[in-house]
Amino acid sequence: MIRNLDMRSSLLSLVILIAGLFIWQVTTYVPDTGPIGVELSQAEEDALLANNMLPEDIEFYASQGVEFAQLEQIASLNLSRDMIEAAGGIRALGISVPDQDSAPAPGSLFPSPTLVGKELWATVTDPFYVNGTNDMGYGIQMGYSLLRVVIGYALAALVAIPLGFLIGMSPMVYKALDPFIQVLKPISPLAWMPIALFTIGDSELSSLFVIFICSLWPMLTNTAFGVANVRADWVNVARTHELSALRTAVTVILPAAAPTIITGMRISIGIAWLVIVAAEMLVGGTGIGYVVWNEWNGLRLDRMIVAILLIGVVGMLLDAAFARLQRAVEYAE
């Protein structure tokens, strides 16, 4: 029955995926408008022929969409087509020509799934190339983002979990800090950005701070809640065994509150991942959020969509890791 259910749900997922891709493909389909070749005037053709370029070569490159100016450059190389192709094509020789594969089809700026699929494949097969500061593999950019998240998040955990313990164990501290938490918690992470940029200055540290501050609250409130609601019986067991406050915290309260704490950590990592993309869009430089912004500005929507897809996948993996952790600390009463 269960297996049957799994199978049926997988089948449905697959159907939805195929339907979605199909609709996407159909709506971005552009009918073939014939060769995109460039029409040369008689004068231009004569000029190229005068430069010792073979007529069949002129026709070949023109049919590829190479403009007259570039054709002149090719002609000035004084190389045969075979030699040019053997050297890796005209692009490898530094002559810029339109890219037929990934340029958005005229009429529809939005890339089709096949185009995105190709780009995705290229990204996945070569994720770590570096061609200068503005052109790095998405694997490297993702690494920057993850590093920021890990640092900001770890700092938040270091503060939130001990503080949450304190708040959970002491009703007095809870009452004293509650108003601050209630006011600070609902502030949008991006609203912290200007404050951070102004006070900290450094943009890198500012993004770390924003990750820190937005990861803090779910961990803090969940830890406090989990600790405060540990069953009195279990605390009494610790008391009748004369455990010190520290040993009670470690051997009774921590395992008892762990599922609630991990839930808070899971919410936090989700928020941190949402926020890093936005923060990198604002701050720029490196990171997958910056990539999305950069590709958008370059109108490379196909590459932008690939980056967005990867953001989703990494977010899912982060969540799955915490789900696994959650299962490890769960207990049945």
Next chain:
Amino acid sequence: MAKPFLSIERLTQQFPDGAGGTLTVFENSTFGVEKGEFVCILGHSGCGKSTIMNILAGLAEPTSGVVKMDGKHVSGPSLDRGVVFQNYSLLPWLSALKNVTFGVKARYPGWSKDKVEAHAKEYLAMVGLDGEVINRKPSQLSGGMRQRVSIARAFANQPKLLLLDEPFGALDALTRGTIQDELIKVWSQTEQTVFMITHDIDEAILLADRILLMTNGPFARVAESVEITIPRPRNRTEIVEHPNYYAIRNHLVQFLGQRSKELAGQQSHGDDQSPESVVIDKTATPPEAQSEPATLRAVSNE
């Protein structure tokens, strides 16, 4: 008279009654428990049995009065006073064995890991738990098994006083019988002092040396201390044949059914509230001793 091993002196407990006044659960309650004794306390729900036990355990502070054990003031919980809670209070993320070693490690911090484990296993075996079950989590154990683990945890710590709050209240009759037998077996091997709350008359007669009877609250008091004049070892099928069994049982039923209500709500006016000793023994030679408890019942009723 020498002070008993455990001495409860003028214990008073009041709570706010929720309407601005105070609720006096009991007042100036005074009684004692001897070393090695098995004492059961019987009374209606809400009369204050758990409140007394929590004070003995050191988990709660009385409004006034003191508890002394071995002549020393009891304040706060201690490893010398082990507690078995009604809801078992096992730590659900630890296996049965780990729940017991948790206690043993706290009691004997110097012991090696192997020694702690061997000790824990020994006490688990005493309550009939061995083999694969001891590696299960509490959620994978039946209610009876959980209570066995809880008893093993308490006994393994070899406390001077063992406190049990309705330990078998949530168990079915058959399981309860088996665990009662195991409890008595462990107790007779260890000679610990046991103070147990119950609402089951037959259980109290089977287990106790002495039964303390509590009147209904508020202003409840430990009104009588009934000695169980049935020799050990006791067997549940045989004790019913003993001439004292039904005499004692009737006395207890009578108390709980009628006199606990009649005696309720009497304020102490500052006097110590000590229980009256009752000995019912039909096997004793003087013939007047047989009818004595019956008349006693009548006179103590003002």
